[in-house]
Amino acid sequence: MLEIQDLRVKFHNRDREAVAGVSLSIREGEVVGLVGESGSGKTVTAMSVAGLLPRKQCAYSGKILLDGAELLHAPREQLRKVQGREIGVVFQEPQSALDPLMKVGPQVEEVLRVHTSLGREERRRLALEALAAVELPEPEVVYGKYPHQLSGGMLQRAMIAAAIIAKPKLLLLDEPTTALDVTIQAQILELLRKLNRESGVSMLFISHNLNVVRKLCGRVAVMQRGLLVEEGEAQEVFRHPRHPYTQRLIAAIPTRTRKGAEP
Numbered sequence: 001m002l003e004i005q006d007l008r009v010k011f012h013n014r015d016r017e018a019v020a021g022v023s024l025s026i027r028e029g030e031v032v033g034l035v036g037e038s039g040s041g042k043t044v045t046a047m048s049v050a051g052l053l054p055r056k057q058c059a060y061s062g063k064i065l066l067d068g069a070e071l072l073h074a075p076r077e078q079l080r081k082v083q084g085r086e087i088g089v090v091f092q093e094p095q096s097a098l099d100p101l102m103k104v105g106p107q108v109e110e111v112l113r114v115h116t117s118l119g120r121e122e123r124r125r126l127a128l129e130a131l132a133a134v135e136l137p138e139p140e141v142v143y144g145k146y147p148h149q150l151s152g153g154m155l156q157r158a159m160i161a162a163a164i165i166a167k168p169k170l171l172l173l174d175e176p177t178t179a180l181d182v183t184i185q186a187q188i189l190e191l192l193r194k195l196n197r198e199s200g201v202s203m204l205f206i207s208h209n210l211n212v213v214r215k216l217c218g219r220v221a222v223m224q225r226g227l228l229v230e231e232g233e234a235q236e237v238f239r240h241p242r243h244p245y246t247q248r249l250i251a252a253i254p255t256r257t258r259k260g261a262e263p
Helices: 042-050 076-082 104-115 120-133 139-143 152-164 182-199 210-216 234-239 244-251
Strands: 002-011 019-026 031-035 058-066 087-090 170-174 202-207 219-224 227-233
Touching: 002 042, 019 031, 019 042, 019 202, 019 227, 031 042, 031 210, 042 058, 042 087, 042 170, 042 202, 087 152, 104 120, 104 139, 104 152, 120 139, 120 152, 152 182, 182 202, 182 210, 202 210, 210 234, 219 234, 219 244, 227 234, 227 244
Parallel strands: 031 202, 031 219, 087 170, 170 202
Antiparallel strands: 002 019, 002 058, 219 227
């Protein structure tokens, strides 16, 4: 479904490549975790898939195929047809991703305004359905609120509603639970599992939190300094990590007997 082939990205103001020849595939209905410490290239990889790479600021090469359609070098007009409709994106901090001056409902509907000719009432109906699907209480009330009137967990659910409203093939989730407390984090993970199970949407889940990835993802890829150093079934990678960097990441996972350390 998604095929990343030898992706390379080098920003003009950096000495080394942010992404140095990454190849990764995601099958239909699959949830793949992309892990590594800050600066490893995870987010740049996701930005490349989403068509959000600032092309004037970097050199890039390789291929990104979504159901056979090449995206990395595609014209902006073609990318706009894919963004939101076929690829949904959920960012780390919904407070900064949502417009504070616009009510939540119209922001959830935005993809439908861009990609469909649906009328106002039908867009509203689908937005309420999406808000209900992410298990927000009283969707009609949430629809009419401003972002600052919602908690962090509710905002993240609203962001997920906006990402799934057009029923995309792929969800890109960039550290979507990092800013949330542990209880809300667990609820969001369960919601993502439910969405994957019920709709079959594929997901690329980006995180530095290996505990979260282990709970959600069937397969995991590990990045270090722009390179993909290990990839495999999640449970196998966690039980028998091959690469020294992966071994250090797993050794740093906090347990009841140790607080953990940076790799």
